[in-house]
Amino acid sequence: MLKSSDDPVASEDWKGLKEIDRAIAENRLTAYKWKKTWADPWGRAAMVTVFTLLTAYVIFVIINDLIL
Template sequence: MSTTDNPETSSGNSWEGLREIDQAIAENRLMEYRVKKAWADPWERRGLLVFAGLISAFAIYAFICDVIF
């Protein structure tokens, strides 16, 4: 049996990332996949934390302004 039976391995390209995305879509967990990938990147993690901090700060500011005024 030759190694050309599987077209993915015959060209030498592995396409691991695409298989992972395809599996995530099939299992209906694409959002979980995106969040895990974003959290793994240090710059995106910082961006997510800054964004969450800004939203929290605005919510606290709006609550305080609503209560005081």
């Protein structure tokens, strides 16, 4: 039987589900922000620049540590 929402024991029973619901909501918000940024020309340029710089840095570190 379901308990009323003002019962403190009921909130403990559903704590895990509330965390899952919150994670799903945050993921949707994050996905929306990425899509919105990708649709904006300046945002797309910034994302491409940042990811290019990060990739170049990772390649530099790998070459510097393993080869040189």
